[in-house]
Amino acid sequence: MTTASTKDTTELASHLRLAVTRLARKLRQEAEAGLSPSLLAALATIERAGAVTLGDLAACEQVQPPTMTRIVSALVDAGLVSRETDPADGRVAWVLPTAEGRRLLQRSRRRKEAYLARRMRDLPSDDLEALGRAASILERLREGR
Secondary structure (H helix, E strand, C coil), X not given: CCHHXXXXXXXXXXXXXXXXXXXXXXXXXXXXCCCCHHHHHHHHHHHXXXXXXXXXXXXXXXXXXXXXXXXXXXXXXXXXXXXXXXXXXXXXXXXXXXXXHHHHHHHHHHHHHHHHHHHHCCCCHHHHHHHHHHHHHHHHHHHCC
């Protein structure tokens, strides 16, 4: 790789990082879920997992176990998740999304998708096709491929 192309790639990486960060921030604002980003992220992870232990959830969200205990307690108090003791091992607690937690995530996702759809509505078809390709490329980057 030449120095010029390395510089171009570095500049593109910087531009992309900034654009993705700003879009993610705007989408969080659009969610209006009434939850902090940390609570919303944990709830989404719990929904994806179906049932998860506090330790696994802390590792997934990259926070310390005491922090995750506080997050889950807030979600339990809000009625968005339930905590159930493992019948085979009483020391293990499973965290599961409630119906209300799932509904909140659906509303949040619909609001974010509606925001994007409104913003994309007037884009030319070439831009929409480019965004389709970019979405696939971003997924590959995220997966490390």
